Amino acid sequence: MRAISNSNYTPVSVMRERAEHEPDVTAYTLYNNASGPSFTVTFGALDARARALAAVLQQRPLRGERALHIYPPSPENIAAFFGCLYAGVLPVPCLSPSPFKRERAVSRLRHIVADCQPRLVLTERVLESEVRKGCAGLDVEIIVTDVLAPDGDAFRPITIDRQDSAYIQYTSGSTGAPKGVLLSHANLVAQCEHLRSFSSPGGVHLTCSPLSHDLGLVSGIVGPPVVGAHSVLLSPISVLKSPLSWLRVISREKVTHSGAQNYLYELCASRYDEQQCRDLDLQSWERAYNGSEVVRAKTLELFTGCFARHGFRANAHSPAYGLAEATLQVSGYPAGKEATVLALDRKELALGRVVERSADHPAAKQVVGCGLVLPGRRIAIVDPQTRRAVAPGNTGEIWVQGGDVALGYWGRPEESECMFRARRADADDGTYLRTGDLGFVRGDELFFAARLKDLIVLWGINFNPDDVERTAEAASPWVRAGNVVAFSTFEHDHEDLVLVAEVRDGRYAAGELEEHALTIAHAIYKEFYAPVTGFFFVRPGSLPKTTSGKIQRSLCRKQLLNGELPIVGRATHQHIVAAWDRLNRAQPN
Secondary structure: OOOOOOEEEEEEEEHHHHHHHOOEEEEEEEOOOOOOEEEEEEEEHHHHHHHHHHHHHHHOOOOOOOOEEEOOHHOOOOOOOHHHHOOOOOOEEEEOOOOOOOOHHHHHHHHHHHHHHOOEEEOOHHHHHHHHHHOOOOOOHHHHHHHHOOOOOOOOOOOOOOOEEEEEEEEEOOOOOOOEEEHHHHHHHHHHHHHHOOOOOOOOOOOOOOOOOHHHHHHHHHHHHHHOOEEEEEEEHHHHHHHHHHHHHHHHHHEEEEEOOOHHHHHHHHHHOOOOOOOOOOOOEEEEEOOOOOOHHHHHHHHHHHHHHHHOOHHHHHEEEEOOHHOOEEEOOOOOOOOOEEEEHHHHHHEEEEEEEEOOOOOOOEEEEEEEOOOOOEEEOOOOOOOOOOOOOEEEEEEEOOOOOOOOOOOOHHHHHHOOOOOOOOOOOOOEEEEEEEEEOOOOOEEEEEEHHEEEEEOEEEEEEEHHHHHHHHHHHHEEEEEEEEEEEOOOOOEEEEEEEEEOOOOOOOOHHHHHHHHHHHHHHHHHHHOEEEEEEEEEOOEEEEOOOOEEHHHHHHHHOOOOOOHHHHHHHHHHHHHHHHHHHHHHO
């Protein structure tokens, strides 16, 4: 692809320029599964469809209004997104009611409609019936865009300033109700410039995240035309059914940049079969970014161990840190720079202190770096209570400053003022985005420690729930990996540690689950000196998750307390206390 000639570009001007000068170049290739491409679309065809929709929208007084997008992975989805941008309408990407659990998707849909009050819902014919069911009783007009007559000549280009609002991206809701992040064209340009610093023209970028998610939207739709890369989009449903389909498409399309959450790398390693993977060729893969959840050193090692024989290089791993409120990415490693892994004292880290240990130290915890702080961005590590920078060698809340920090939350001025325009008490250096995450900076690298809202605090010590959950998974084969939740409740005049775990299947004898719960509780006590005071097993697939697959800990806690989880076994406070007594008598030291 040719370089962009306009230095004052916006995503809209880039798409129009490519359609004018490179109409026959393939912009996007879409896979519904790994067997072969399902759709391809050129810049010229995409622009024609976008102009056709924009012309329809311009017939109504809709500039600045919101339009919900509910589409399967398809060229029409991409065209509708750009069509809204062409007309100055704010697209609001949203999952369709059918691909994931319908009740959860409809509940999220209705929350978004109530929150941003869209004038329109845009979809295509294949989903029209499901969308109408999901929107029943809601005061919105539904437009099926793939049946519109292609009358792009009726479109009248509008002037778009970089400071204009572009779209609304709803957060995953992993630590609370989803909120609409309002992003400007300037935010997108700033993020695209970061993507350009990690890429080079002529690359092939693949995303398997939903296009309603910030990773899928920015790295899959908006970024590649700016960077000058061909974009490959793989259905997330296909990846859920067959994780290795992701690697097969990378191999087939000679992908240079692709990534996902840590759990997908883990799944691929766990499903590895040398015979089935004999034709994989991953030599083209330059940057394997990994984010949206805690990155595990063990996962990186396992993945490299399995796929190095297929051309994957260890220095292609690129752990990153980001969030929708900063458009997408805050930090990351460039291709070829190996991620830093620190061995830190687990107990000291729980107290907010960064103390390095040898890798074989009994208290050592491996912490993977989240990459280099991107150019043009400032990060401060701040005490969330005093709003003062913490001393070097301590953890604090990650505060971010930069051109891709969003405008705020839609319709939430007070919360936006608190989160997006925070000021330090010890410096007059402008406003920051408060991420709600704990971390630290070492040199020019950012390290993530824990989500502030998810922290478990027992006796004044901070416990990262992710660490507790991983210990639980390793202690019993009955627990489904990635499907354990740890949190605290206030039930006995003090904070109690509670775990909820999905069982692997429905076959278990009476009393077996209780014994497994006690085994897990014992492992956690040995690791953290923290007694589990409640353990609950639930049916497979019943833990609440975000659209990107992250466990919603706060919602799980609420559902447990409200009696809404399908519990199939438990170990009560009394059971576990009795077990502690038995253990203490058997092992007095």
